Amino acid sequence: MIEITGLTKRHGRRTVVRDIGFTALPGRVTGFLGPNGAGKSSTLRVLLGLDFADAGTALIAGKPYRELDRPLRTVGALLDGGGAHRSRTARAHLSWVAASNGISRKRIPEVLELVGLGEAARKRAGTFSLGMAQRLGLATALLGEPEVLVLDEPVNGLDPEGIRWMRRFLRSFAAEGRTVLLSSHLMSETAATADDLVVIDRGRIAARGTVAEITGGHAGLEEAFFALTTGTDGGRTR
Known part of the structure; x- marks a missing residue:
């Protein structure tokens, strides 16, 4: 599972994440919500070893990301699209990633078919639509058959059919x-996909619990979200 405890992150004099903690449990989808600038991206970057925390811990399967042996076999991540070089084909991109983590190339056609890119294996990433790039990013995340997925806006660029497919897959x-x-800005999709929710606002945890617990007393997740992050509820200020 994912365990974040007492996590604090500063950028210069500004504290962007302050003493936050939550868990994402096996067998469940945990939605991570917050306004722009709330600290979601900073949290995910620390979790995935792309940045250092100033205090606290962020663990995947009991270890910091940087201590995982062949990390793609433990955690797959999709941040900021697929990250494939525009000149590389989908298959070449996955081949390079597989080699870097000791993953058999036999896995490449499997993940391409799984994400609906089987017929695009020889196409260059630079020709992909946004939705196709997202699918390639997911294929990359799944390459090592991980036990954990960390996804930031995974349905970005997907059409309605692709969004429904992503929901069912997760x-x-x-x-x-x-x-x-x-992590997502799409409230209705998150409510339909997630079991648990963590809401962050201005670098602090505003709420955590099941979808039913967070939305209780509200017309839906969007209303609950704005009540938690702006102090308003149906036009009333808390």
Whole structure:
């Protein structure tokens, strides 16, 4: 699972994440919500070893990301699109990633088919639509058959059919006893996909609990979100 405890992150004199903590459990999809600038990206970057915390810990399967042996076999991540070089084909991109983590190339056609890119294996990433790039990013995340997925706006650029496919895939992934941490701005989709929610606002945890617990007393997740992050509820100020 994912365990974040007492995490603090500063950029210069500005504290962007302040003493936050939450868990994302196996067998469940955890939605990670917050306004722009709330600290979501900073939290995910520390979790995935792309940045250092000033205090606290962020653990995946009991270890910091930097201490994982062949990390793609433990955690797959999709941040800021797929990250593939524009001149590389989908298959070449996955081949390079597989080699870097000791993953058999036999896995490449499997993940391309899984994400719906089987017929695009020889196409260059620079020709991909935004939705195709997202699918390639997910294929990269799944390459090592990880137990944990960390995804930032995974349905960005997907059409309605792709969004529905992603929802079903994440639900089935979690149903196998694996862990999903999902950051998104799409309230209705998050409510339909997640089991648990963590809401962050101005660098602090505003709420955490099941979807039912967070939305209780509200018309839906969007209303609950604005009540938690702006202090308003149906036009009333708290």
